[in-house]
Amino acid sequence: MIDERLVFERFHEALDVPPPSGGFDRLRIALAAAELNPRRSLWITPRLVRATQLVLVVLVLLALAVAMIGILVAGHPPPIRPHGGQVMIPAKMVSPTIGWAQAGLSEVWRTIDSGASWTEVTPPILPDRLWPSQYDAAFFLDGTHAWTVETGQGGSNPSNLYLSVFGTSDGGGHWHQGQSIPIGVQGGLDPVLSFIDSSHGWLLVSETNPEDIEAAPILYSTSDGGRSWKQVSAPASPPRSFCGPVPMTFVTVNFGVRVPGCGSSVVLVTRDGGISWQVQRPLPATAPDGDFDAPVLFDSMHGLIVFHGIQEVVLVTSDGGLSWATRSLPETDPMAVSFVDALHGWAATTALYPVINGSRSRVSAGGRLYHTDDGGLTWALVQTNLLEKSEGDDLGGLYFVDPKHGFASFTNPSSGTSSSWLKTSDGGRTWIVVAAGTICLVAC
Amino acid sequence: MGQTWLLGPYMGQMLFERSEAELIRSARKGDGAAFADLIRPHYVAAFRVAHGMLHNSEEAEDAVQDAAFTAWKKLGNLRAGSPLRPWFLAIVANRCRHVAGSRWWSVVWANRAEGEAPAGDIEAGVDLRRALARLGHDEKLILVLRYYLDMPYEEIAGTIGVTPKAARTRVERALRRLRPILQAREALI
Numbered sequence: 001m002i003d004e005r006l007v008f009e010r011f012h013e014a015l016d017v018p019p020p021s022g023g024f025d026r027l028r029i030a031l032a033a034a035e036l037n038p039r040r041s042l043w044i045t046p047r048l049v050r051a052t053q054l055v056l057v058v059l060v061l062l063a064l065a066v067a068m069i070g071i072l073v074a075g076h077p078p079p080i081r082p083h084g085g086q087v088m089i090p091a092k093m094v095s096p097t098i099g100w101a102q103a104g105l106s107e108v109w110r111t112i113d114s115g116a117s118w119t120e121v122t123p124p125i126l127p128d129r130l131w132p133s134q135y136d137a138a139f140f141l142d143g144t145h146a147w148t149v150e151t152g153q154g155g156s157n158p159s160n161l162y163l164s165v166f167g168t169s170d171g172g173g174h175w176h177q178g179q180s181i182p183i184g185v186q187g188g189l190d191p192v193l194s195f196i197d198s199s200h201g202w203l204l205v206s207e208t209n210p211e212d213i214e215a216a217p218i219l220y221s222t223s224d225g226g227r228s229w230k231q232v233s234a235p236a237s238p239p240r241s242f243c244g245p246v247p248m249t250f251v252t253v254n255f256g257v258r259v260p261g262c263g264s265s266v267v268l269v270t271r272d273g274g275i276s277w278q279v280q281r282p283l284p285a286t287a288p289d290g291d292f293d294a295p296v297l298f299d300s301m302h303g304l305i306v307f308h309g310i311q312e313v314v315l316v317t318s319d320g321g322l323s324w325a326t327r328s329l330p331e332t333d334p335m336a337v338s339f340v341d342a343l344h345g346w347a348a349t350t351a352l353y354p355v356i357n358g359s360r361s362r363v364s365a366g367g368r369l370y371h372t373d374d375g376g377l378t379w380a381l382v383q384t385n386l387l388e389k390s391e392g393d394d395l396g397g398l399y400f401v402d403p404k405h406g407f408a409s410f411t412n413p414s415s416g417t418s419s420s421w422l423k424t425s426d427g428g429r430t431w432i433v434v435a436a437g438t439i440c441l442v443a444c
Numbered sequence: 445m446g447q448t449w450l451l452g453p454y455m456g457q458m459l460f461e462r463s464e465a466e467l468i469r470s471a472r473k474g475d476g477a478a479f480a481d482l483i484r485p486h487y488v489a490a491f492r493v494a495h496g497m498l499h500n501s502e503e504a505e506d507a508v509q510d511a512a513f514t515a516w517k518k519l520g521n522l523r524a525g526s527p528l529r530p531w532f533l534a535i536v537a538n539r540c541r542h543v544a545g546s547r548w549w550s551v552v553w554a555n556r557a558e559g560e561a562p563a564g565d566i567e568a569g570v571d572l573r574r575a576l577a578r579l580g581h582d583e584k585l586i587l588v589l590r591y592y593l594d595m596p597y598e599e600i601a602g603t604i605g606v607t608p609k610a611a612r613t614r615v616e617r618a619l620r621r622l623r624p625i626l627q628a629r630e631a632l633i
Contacts, residue, residue, distance in 0.1 A: 007619065011591035014572040015499075019491045023505050024484060027512055031476035190607050411580070438542050 087419045096405035098143040121172025126152045139193035167226040232274040251297035259292035269321035282324035302342035327376030336398040496588035497540035511539040530602035583618035
């Protein structure tokens with residue numbers, strides 16, 4: 001175990017540098033001198049002026065050099081990466097073209113061209129909203145239906161907090177606000193939404209109180225698209241010691257599965273719409289803790305959950321969650337996994353950074369792609385151009401929407417900031433770059 | 445409340461400090477100086493975030509300046525009563541992501557401006573900075589917020605837009621990746 005005080009000391013020793021002398025004054029002068037015009041997206045700052053002058057000088061020198069040298073040296077131009085814009089990594093692609101994304105500050109975005117461009121469709125903001133976005137959640141059902149939940153303060157008393165769900169049925173063009181759900185909590189919230197159709201949905205609220213002890217989550221349900229909610233379960237029972245949002249998925253009005261946010265390996269299954277939850281332990285008791293992805297349920301009987309332990313495994317059920325079988329992935333390296341139904345799935349190696357001699361070294365960018373058509377019993381290597389298209393970047397995620405169409409995200413390992421978004425229309429054999437640039441997180 | 449900025453920024457603030465709400469109103473109307481005064485209390489924290497992410501003072505100062513202009517432009521997104529600091533630091537962090545992404549070079553500097561730290565500490569610092577440089581943006585950011593800015597989990601959560609529990613989990617995960625470095629230094633000491 002590391003003494004946390006040691007960590008604080010090490011960070012301060014390593015990073016402590018005084019702010020630049022006069023730094024704030026320079027900033028204030030630049031801001032005061034800048035021309036603020038809402039119709040312009042660029043301010044002329046002194047630094048920008050200097051940079052522009054420098055660029056002009058360099059261009060003139062280059063032009064002179066080219067004129068002197070001529071075109072004696074011929075060569076092939078380097079490959080041009082389509083970088084330059086901003087890339088949004090979707091929260092969910094619901095079809096080969098339509099997807100939803102969330103950016104910081106509670107922005108909701110929607111694409112209809114596979115992620116090449118995005119339109120902001122952020123729902124209305126509660127006038128007394130608890131800010132920033134840490135108390136929010138969203139669920140994207142299909143191309144037109146989506147819901148978000150916001151927390152209102154209801155005055156200065158923290159026990160007056162309330163939740164309000166906003167829903168849209170036209171792709172974010174209009175949002176309707178559901179009834180307020182009062183929640184007398186003293187701490188933070190981890191709401192999670194899940195809908196099975198345009199009417200039926202569930203809202204799970206986990207409270208974190210100031211003593212950092214999580215109270216039992218409370219489950220609400222709606223049958224009118226989020227306009228009204230009723231409490232399903234009393235704040236009781238299921239095992240806790242969860243952390244963070246609790247991934248929860250329903251597929252019918254009765255069948256739902258949820259898993260811990262982290263640090264445990266139990267699976268909770270309901271067959272009565274969330275009134276009662278059966279605790280299941282599909283992994284050996286000796287298995288080290290790990291993290292679950294959100295459960296993926298295909299129908300009332302079939303579903304799966306990817307478990308990230310020492311290595312990833314897929315837990316598969318074919319009897320409505322009564323039992324779970326373990327499916328191995330094709331490699332022991334970390335993998336991204338995506339299934340479109342109970343049989344068809346893909347897995348691709350992600351970047352590998354093992355600890356060698358006390359430091360992490362990148363030994364693989366990932367990108368080897370496998371396919372299964374028997375629910376993960378067997379895997380076949382896919383002959384693909386994914387690695388060439390990735391240009392050495394690290395695979396971040398794999399998102400298939402049907403047996404033909406899927407997406408992959410890559411991140412530049414040296415910067416962690418450039419990203420590319422790729423698409424396949426033939427089951428993963430050939431990929432094209434849809435968008436590339438810097439990742440958009442907040443204030444895009 | 446009088447407009448006293450002719451006295452100089454600091455003197456003016458001392459004599460007739462404008463409320464945050466008033467500064468926000470002025471900044472939204474195009475008063476850059478008002479916006480500067482709005483973020484003045486958070487400048488040092490913003491610089492520390494940027495420096496912790498970029499490990500370069502000049503780049504950090506530039507990143508904070510760019511972030512300040514972005515924040516000014518996006519000030520309309522800040523809701524009444526919302527804390528300014530986590531919102532502004534989030535924009536600074538995002539700006540650092542852009543700066544690091546546009547780099548064509550990468551240096552882990554060994555010499556510090558102070559130049560007075562013992563050699564062992566400098567080596568330890570370089571080790572830690574190298575280790576941080578290998579982390580992804582998000583992991584590096586959350587460790588910088590926690591262990592360099594000494595932020596409580598609630599404020600980290602507000603800055604990166606997750607719950608406090610999720611913030612704690614992410615800190616622990618990121619720290620796990622640094623553990624070999626920290627333990628190696630501990631063993632040497």
